[in-house]
Amino acid sequence: MSITSGRARIYLAMKNVKQRWAALSESWRDQTRKRFEEHHLGPMEPKMVATIQAMDRLKEVLDKAKKECSEDQ
Numbered sequence: 246m247s248i249t250s251g252r253a254r255i256y257l258a259m260k261n262v263k264q265r266w267a268a269l270s271e272s273w274r275d276q277t278r279k280r281f282e283e284h285h286l287g288p289m290e291p292k293m294v295a296t297i298q299a300m301d302r303l304k305e306v307l308d309k310a311k312k313e314c315s316e317d318q
Contacts, residue, residue, distance in 0.1 A: 252300045259293045
């Protein structure tokens with residue numbers, strides 16, 4: 246799996262979780278839902294954003310290294 250496809254899978258998975266959570270939240274409105282959101286979903290999104298940003302930076306570094314290595318040949 247390439248970095249690009251892995252990044253896309255993470256992005257789409259997070260988007261899917263957010264959409265499903267929004268739909269579920271319309272009917273599930275108790276304290277358990279609120280705690281689940283605060284303890285699990287809330288902390289997950291910034292971590293996924295940071296992961297995607299790190300993957301973008303890694304792709305840039307790898308692309309640069311690949312280019313530099315191919316120029317040496």
